[in-house]
Amino acid sequence: MESIERHALDNILKEEKLLTVNKFLDILSTLDKLGLLDVIQGAINDEELMTKLFSGILNDKALSLLINYKNLGELADLVLNEKTQDKLKFLLELAGTLQHSGVVEPLLGMLKDEDVMGRIISALVNDKTLELMQNWENLLNITLMLTKRETSESLEYFLSFLNELRTSGILDPIRGLLKDEETLGKIISALVNDFTLGLVSNWSDIAKHLSSLDLTGFKGYVDIINAAGKAINDVNYKPIRSVFDILRSLKDPDIQNGLGFLFSVIKELGKMAKEKNAPH
Structure with a gap:
């Protein structure tokens, strides 16, 4: 026992320990001069106050903080990081700007309104x-x-x-x-039939032959078609039953002109046939 006490005394009398003790005594002296020691002593003597202090320190939250001290340290390191501080500063400035702009209050009101939040969530999650x-x-x-x-x-x-x-x-x-399904069906049946499909399938040949037409005489083609249509629709024509009817009809100037036109067409057809049948 004596050796233990001697060892403890030697440890206390070391230079660095004496310096520490002196500093501690200086602190106590300063606190005493400021009157803080009396306050601390009074607080220690007040059982009710001490009970409140201990209950405030030793509670579930404080114990939870002690248990998660390592996580709190990591969180503190993260918060003290320069980049994190810049981000927190930006977020705080953004929050201040939003608050001054008057946007935050309606948002908070919406978040507190369960009916509105329910509608928003149902609109987002569907x-x-x-x-x-x-x-x-x-x-x-x-x-x-x-x-x-x-x-x-x-x-x-x-x-x-x-x-x-x-x-x-x-x-x-x-x-x-x-x-109108009925009208639409008629239009589709008019557009999609054997004739139109034939036009589509033979369109290249049709376009090739159409390109060879002399469009300067297009009006003449239309006039011929109109004349033929008028003759077809004329129900008062007189039938030719004999050679004498032909000779009698030849006295009509219109028939004479028509025959002249037909012979001219026949002549052109003959020229075309001669060119087609000529040896190459």
Whole structure:
């Protein structure tokens, strides 16, 4: 026991320990001069106050803090990090700006209103929004395509064209036709039939032959068709029953002119046949 006491005394009398003791005594002296020691002593003697202090220190929260001291240390290191402080400063400035702008109060009101929050959540979390999330990449691709200058100009032109059609009143009859199944069926059957399919399948040949037509004489073609149609619709024509009827009809100037025209056509047909049948 004596050796232990001697060892403890030698430890206390070491130079660095004496310096520490002196500093501690200086602190106590300063506290005594300031009157703080009396306050501390009075607080220690007050059992009720000490009970409150201990109950405030030793509670579930304080114990939880002690248990999670390591995590708190890591959190403190994170908060003291310069980059984290810059981010916290930015967030605080943003919060202050939002508060001054008057945006925060309505948001807080919405968050406290269960009915409004329920509607917002139901609007955000539904089949449509979930489907959008699943197709998010496709949606981004479409958005990028729409933001291109060429696409936006084309859309603007197309929308302007639609607006002009609507203003002119053309779209209303078209919409009416689309809603009338019977009329729409007739139009489709008129467009999609053997004749139109034949035109489509032989369009290259038809276009080639049409390009060989002399369009300067197009009016003459129309006149011939109109004359033929008028003759077909004439129910008062007189039938030719004999050679004498032919000779009698030849006295008519119109028939003479018609025969002259026919012989001219026959002559041209003969020239064409001669060219086609000529040896190559």
